[in-house]
Amino acid sequence: MAFPAPLAPYAARAELTRGRLHPEAESRGRTPFQRDRDRVIHAVAFRRLKHKTQVFISHEGDHYRTRLTHSLEVAQIARTLARALQLDEDLAECLALAHDLGHPPFGHTGEDVLVECMAPFDGFDHNAQTLRLLTKLERRHAAFDGLNLTWETLEGVVKHNGPLTGPLARKKEPLPAAIVEYAAGHDLWLDSFASLEAQVAAIADDIAYNNHDVDDGLRAGLFGFAEARDLPLVGPAIRTAEAKYPQAPRDILIAEAVSDLIGAMVEDVLAETRRRLAAAPPASADEVRRASAAFCAFSTDMEKDLGGLRSFLHENMYRHYKVNRARSQAKRIIKSLFDLFFTEPETLPPEWRERYEGGSEARRARAVCDYIAGMTDRYAVREYRRLFGVEFDG
Known part of the structure; x- marks a missing residue:
C-alpha cells in the first residue's frame, strides 16, 4: 500500500495506526484513514445532515447553510491547513466531515431540549452522540455495530476540543455516559490532547461557522452593512471589498469580504x-498528545477580534x-415528541x-433520544404533524 508523503514528524501516520476495535483486513487501495473517511461519507447519519439546521430552519431558504454544507466547508479548510502543516489530510478531512454527526434537528435548540429531557437519564451531548453513532447506531456491517473506525479517528472525534479528564480538561463536570461506556472497552487517552489533525479540524470548524454565519446573516437581512462595518475583522474586509470593487452588487461584496476573512484566519492559524x-518541536504524534497545551490555535490578537x-x-x-x-417552535416540537414517545412507547417505530x-x-x-437525535428538521416536523395534527410555520 502506498502512503502519502512527505509528512511532518508530528503528523499522525496511517501506517502506524493503533487500529480498530474489531480487527479487519486492511484495504489494498486505501489507507486506514481514507477508509474511515469513506465510511463516514457513506453513513446514513452523514446524508441526514443535508436537512439539519445550522442556524436557519432548513425550509427558510435554499441558500443558507445546513449541517452538510457546513461540514463540507469545514473539511475544505481542514485539508488546506493540514497540507500546509504537512499533516495527514485524510484524517483531518474525516474528522471535519464527522464532527457534526451527533447534532439533533434544529441545531443547538434541539440539543438544549434533549439535554433537559435526558437530565434524569445520563444526559445528552452532541459530541458523545457522534461517538455513539460511529460505534453503535450506524448499522452497515454484519460483524459489528457502528463503523469500526480507527483509534485515531475516534480519539479525534471525542477530544478535538482538548482533554476530557485530568488537570488539562476545560470542563470539570462528569463525562457523558456514551464516552464513559465506550472508553471502558477502548482507551482513547481521554486525559491528553488529540492529534494535530483533530486540532486542525476543530479550528477549521471555528473559521467556517464564524464566517458563514456572517455571510448568512447579511444575506438574510438579520443585520446590514452599516452594522457590519463597525465589526472587528468583518468591517475592514467589507471596506476593502468596496474599495476594490466599487461597482459590485451587494451579494458579490459579501462573498468577497467573507473569502478574504477566511483567508486571513487561515493565515493567522498557520502562523501561530x-x-x-518551532518553540517546542514535537517529534511524534504522541508528543503532540502529551503536550501541555494545544499547538493549533489563533493568535492572541485574532482571538480577541x-x-x-x-x-x-x-x-x-x-x-x-x-x-x-x-x-x-422547534423547542415545542422536540419536547412534545420526546414526552409522547417516552410515555407512550407503543407509538415508536418497531425497530426503535x-x-x-x-x-x-x-x-x-x-432509545427515544437516539430516535429523535437522528431526525432531520423536516422529518421531525412531519412526525409532529402526524402525531399532533398541528401545522408548523417555522
Whole structure:
C-alpha cells in the first residue's frame, strides 16, 4: 500500500495506526484513514445532515447553510491547513466531515431540549452522540455495530476540543455516559490532547461557522452593512471589498469580504501554529498528545477580534426575533415528541421499540433520544404533524 508523503514528524501516520476495535483486513487501495473517511461519507447519519439546521430552519431558504454544507466547508479548510502543516489530510478531512454527526434537528435548540429531557437519564451531548453513532447506531456491517473506525479517528472525534479528564480538561463536570461506556472497552487517552489533525479540524470548524454565519446573516437581512462595518475583522474586509470593487452588487461584496476573512484566519492559524511548533518541536504524534497545551490555535490578537465578532453574532443573529420564533417552535416540537414517545412507547417505530424492550426507564429514554437525535428538521416536523395534527410555520 502506498502512503502519502512527505509528512511532518508530528503528523499522525496511517501506517502506524493503533487500529480498530474489531480487527479487519486492511484495504489494498486505501489507507486506514481514507477508509474511515469513506465510511463516514457513506453513513446514513452523514446524508441526514443535508436537512439539519445550522442556524436557519432548513425550509427558510435554499441558500443558507445546513449541517452538510457546513461540514463540507469545514473539511475544505481542514485539508488546506493540514497540507500546509504537512499533516495527514485524510484524517483531518474525516474528522471535519464527522464532527457534526451527533447534532439533533434544529441545531443547538434541539440539543438544549434533549439535554433537559435526558437530565434524569445520563444526559445528552452532541459530541458523545457522534461517538455513539460511529460505534453503535450506524448499522452497515454484519460483524459489528457502528463503523469500526480507527483509534485515531475516534480519539479525534471525542477530544478535538482538548482533554476530557485530568488537570488539562476545560470542563470539570462528569463525562457523558456514551464516552464513559465506550472508553471502558477502548482507551482513547481521554486525559491528553488529540492529534494535530483533530486540532486542525476543530479550528477549521471555528473559521467556517464564524464566517458563514456572517455571510448568512447579511444575506438574510438579520443585520446590514452599516452594522457590519463597525465589526472587528468583518468591517475592514467589507471596506476593502468596496474599495476594490466599487461597482459590485451587494451579494458579490459579501462573498468577497467573507473569502478574504477566511483567508486571513487561515493565515493567522498557520502562523501561530508554526510559532508554537518551532518553540517546542514535537517529534511524534504522541508528543503532540502529551503536550501541555494545544499547538493549533489563533493568535492572541485574532482571538480577541473573534470574541467581539462572536458577541455581535450572538446578540444580532442568534437572538434575532425571527430566529427566536423558529427556535420557540422547534423547542415545542422536540419536547412534545420526546414526552409522547417516552410515555407512550407503543407509538415508536418497531425497530426503535426493540432497542429498549425489557429494559429500564433509562434505556427507554435513550432509545427515544437516539430516535429523535437522528431526525432531520423536516422529518421531525412531519412526525409532529402526524402525531399532533398541528401545522408548523417555522
